[in-house]
Amino acid sequence: DIQMTQSPATLSASVGDRVTITCRASQSISNLLAWYQYKPGKAPKLLIYKTSSLDTGVPSRFSGSGSGTEFTLTISSLQPDDFATYYCHQYDTYDFSFGPGTKVDLK
Amino acid sequence: QVQLVQSGAELKKPGASVKVSCKASGFTFNTYAITWVRLAPGEGLEWMGRISVYNGDTKYAQKFHGRVTISTDTSTSTAYMELRSLRSDDTAAYFCARDARAIFGVAPDVWGQGTTVTVSS
Secondary structure (H helix, E strand, O other), X not given: OXXXXXXXXXXXXXXXXXEEEEEEEEEEEOOOEEEEEEOOOOXXXXXXXXXXXXXXXXXXXXXXXXXXXXXXXXXXXXXXXXXXXXXXXXXXXXXXXXXXXXXXXXX | OOEEEEOOXXXXXXXXXXXXXXXXEOOOHHHOEEEEEEEOOOOOEEEEEEEEOOOOOEEEOXXXXXXXXXXXXXXXXXXXXXXXXXXHHHOEEEEXXXXXXXXXXXXXXXXXXXXXXXXXX
């Protein structure tokens, strides 16, 4: 199975900050890597699919990049609504898997 | 509008089974796959499996193999996830999601509201 890791586990930031989260796969995957935002009591929200494609309605401050085993999610200017937990998800090779999550909180 | 509506919360005893439903509307159900993911308290998202509605092909996470069955009823555009031999660590919110991986390479994009399953004696 492909193991996904994320760093950092927690990120303290201020509104307006540029934020970068890294996701690493235990083996090389194709571009089938997604990013989700999760807030307690809600359903996960798809932000990015196929490494860098923005889902419909997602603000352009979110962007994704990477290849092989290393992928990143960048929020160019953190907004109040962005404080949440972010998960990467590889849906390239079975068993599909999620990273452990990165919590973005207020500094 | 495009949505998935899941069945209500469940309280089960250890060793029992639970079957969660996920009713689709607003899109062509047969065109997609349905993925199931769970989120246990204090844990992260966990992929459980998926079913391709158009051909019935299922894939399950090894961790749940033999305990989980994912199925669909195309006549009612409803997907189901049954988990058997429940344990206390199966206590979690269970989510279904529309999955367009095979068509557009899109990860699960439309999600149900989640169903809380509590396993307790």
